[in-house]
Amino acid sequence: MGLVSWLIAMPFLTMVAVVLVPQKHWRAIRWISVVGTGIGLLLTAYITYRYWIEARNDVDFLRTATLTKLYLVERVPWFEALGIQYFVGIDGISVSMVILTSIIIFCGVLASWNVETRTKEFFALLLLLVTGVFGVFLSYDLFLFFMFYELAVLPMYLLIGIWGTGPKEYAAMKLTLMLLVGSAFVLVGFLALYHASGLNTFDLQALASIHYSDRFQWWFFPMIFVGFGVIGALFPFHTWSPDGHSSAPTAVSMLHAGVLMKLGGYGALRIAVYVLPEGAKAWALFFMALTTINILYGSFGAIMQRDLKYFTAYSSVSHCGFVLFGVAALNLMGFKGAVLQMFSHGIMTGLFFGLIGMVYGRTHTRVIPEMGGLAKVMPWLATCFYIAGLASLGLPGLSGFVAETHVFLGGFFGNPWSNTIATRVLTIVATLSIVVTAVYVLRGLAMVFQGPINDPHFEELRDATLTEKLSTGVLVATLLFVGMLPWLIINLIEPSLYPFINRLNGVAGNVVAGL
């Protein structure tokens, strides 16, 4: 078993270990989980290092390549008759997403330190979900990809339905149904590719080496894009997200908003744009317009929410809009921005939901107007909240700014296949988000943390515990790190994006560095 398989197996093995421990030792369960995900984090670090050692020599090669190069590949036939294989590996986009996932699940476990009801099932499902997420980011066989994708989506139903709050059954049902409809679109798209290629394989690299007819691409690009768009909160398919996020327990919201929503952007880029470049060209402007609405509509939706989780969920809708906007820009800058935004938003929103859980655990309310003045009693949590808020409004020095700058530059540069005036106008409209985002972030945070303390009970609340400080501290440090030294992560990502550009241009070796 290779490194990549170990990474996928790690949460699964931890899950097995968790299942074997009886519920009465629930304290041991969380330690097992923390150790398991901690090992996953170390493994991720090692894989990143290995990837970088091998990939850095291939930058020039990738400049002229039309297929992305994979590293640490493992390939085993599975159902040979159908052309299904166990095919995993890693490239720059995967590696950044894997780092994100490892950080979020580690912090998510720490943030769930106080789950006392059915601890075992909770952690088991959480770890199963993470197995699915790793699998999606690392598999290059569409069948395997889809299997992991469903594995990531389905535990959600139980996690929300059992450990959730508020109208949890409604939310769990709505989320699952909408995501399943999305994945149905994706599945149809995959099967269409399988048949149209005539290769009798689900191997993504092989499928991508075929040129599909323009008509086929015109039909199936939007199908796959929208299918992934549903989980990426594409307007108007975003409505599952506020309900789902607000009902889910803390770690699930963290993982869901932080990582699962990234599956959408990842799939849209990795599969829709990669395999169907002609379709992407035809539809880019349409989706750019749709994601511009995403960006502004999310901010517009966030400002008057009364529930802190709804507030954050709408802000996620807005920020995920940037991801798909960057993808729709169809240039290197936009793609980089999209991947960076996935990473940055993942960390930021993980932090947000983690903090909300911690605040809720103390105040027992998430209704914004009922809070107030909390900065006085919980300065650590307030500071972290403000840092997350500042990252989300794109303050330079934090990760959000770097990502948004790339996305804006990408949109502004446009591409030869969309009307440049239109892309520029859309980009300028999208930049308005930096004001409207600031409006709701500052307003929301002021209502929660500033002003006089509303409720005398709040006077006695405690600030963060040690595990909470560790969990939030790691996330804050990541936001700062990516904000100050973004090139480290950009260098990991960028070479793997060259083939995407070459495919769009239809000419190998035409990547203008940087643009």
Add this chain to the structure above:
Amino acid sequence: MNFVNSLLWTIPALPLAGFITLALFGDRIARRSVSRIAVGTVSLSALLALVFAFRFVTAPPEGQAFQQALWSWIHVGSFSVDAALRLDSLSMVMVLVVTVIGALIHLYSTEYMADDESYTRFFAYLNLFVAAMLTLVLADNLLFLFLGWEGVGLCSFLLIGFWYEDPKNGRAAAKAFLVTRIGDVFMLIGMLLLFWHFGTLHIQTLLGAVNTEGHSWHLTLAALLLLGGAIGKSGQVPLQVWLPDAMAGPTPVSALIHAATMVTAGVYLIARMNPIFIHAPGIQHLVAVIGAVTLLIAGLCALAQRDIKRVLAYSTVSQIGYMFLALGAGAWSAAMFHFFTHAIFKALLFMAAGAIIVALHHEQDMFKMGGLRRRMPLVFWTYLIGSLSLAALPLVTAGFYSKDKILFEVFTSEHGKLLWAVGVAGAFITALYTFRMNFLVFFGTQKSEIHKGTGLAMALPLMLLAAGATVVGFFELPAVFGHFTLFSSFIEHTLPGTHGDHASHSLELMLMAVSTAAVFAGIAVAYFIWGSAAKKSSDVTKRPLSRLLASGMGFDWLYERAIVSPYSAGARANAADAVNALYTALVSGIEAIAFSLARTQSGRLRWYMAAIAFGAVVGILLVVYA
């Protein structure tokens, strides 16, 4: 020798280190050490800045700028943004003002904030502010500059809302951040445009490319967008509304951020990017017009304020208007000179006002002050010196030399006569509101008790700045007084020179006489209205015109009606998300169909029979005819 040059990075890093120390370990540090760390780091920065200034004059660096690369911020392909510092003469002036005045204000704050429970937090923010401002003025790249630009915005937000338990302060803080952010959107789009067109955001490379390109619509548009950013940060019409409200912060903050340094970031930006504006003459003229309009509007508003800090705030807006006027007229060094003198006398005025406010137990209404001349002599004299400088009393005040330079160069610039007239009218209004304030506060009968004297930590900065507000004027003397141009020859290493030198001495003297007359007229009118009988004028704010002016000419009212209310109403109406209706409708539709189908399973045999018969008939018909 090179060792000293390599210390450039420590100028912003020292206050940053102060911030980090206070932020991480603040709760474990004694108050005394907190102030030592905070004041110490900024003072060290100031000393270093002075060393650099000295070296700049004695051993000018190559290319008239010290440079130092720090680290690679974004370094990928051709999109590379280095975090690098560049200290040229323009930055030098800014750095000196920021660090020296910053250090004095830190010192002052140790006494002003002594009783505040969040003492550490205050100094942490203040240190962070100085670090961000230094980044702004030292940055070698527009995107890195933007880091400082937003950083100072953040600190301003944190410090305006410093006393966060009062929601009013929080609102003022958010307003400041948001209004300046509107400007930032323009600036961001401007940067996108510049990067798209020139392929770089490195300032020197960019300006070089601008100069070779000459006139083009790109530059006109870029200049307009950068101007948008500058207007927001510097509180110029129509985005001036945040600055008066920013006075909600502690007074040292008003002195440092909302008078001496941050608000002039827009002036710095335009001066720094001057080739772009020179190649976009229409926009440059617009800069002057905005400056002129602002200085007039803000001056008039200052006349009707009751709160001493709001008078000073409007006066700041108005004085920055003069700087914009100068920038727009191509009087680059005059604008920077006015920035320099203004920073000194406005910091002085704010800190003296702070001393009064503390003494009167946080009373800020001028109509409740009065007669403080005898009880607070030190504050009175220093405040008077600051006021005279603000009002530009001829010959002995710094404000006179800088304002006179602006007015003279505006007059001799193209289409400058009307702008000059506005400037002179502004000078009259400035003298008027300045002395209204002085007469109300220091003369007449005493109305409030003094609770607390002024200690050394507060008195020392006042005295030093009072000296400065007189002396620095002599750094730059007009042609008729010997044409001593220490300041402008220094700064013109970086900024273009002016063309007004060919004007005759008699013209210069005549213009000076006119503006001097305006100043004296202003003081005289102020004396007649408020000097002799300070009591009767307290109800002046009830008249409609005064009310309009007191409210800042209704800009807030307009924005509230036109933007804020509709947006929040819309958002509130849509809080349940209209898109959801789509899915709810889908669900109800499916439910309706399901229910109606379910109803067919009624258990009544005759219905089943009928259905079977009907189906059979349809089936047969289809077979026969199809």
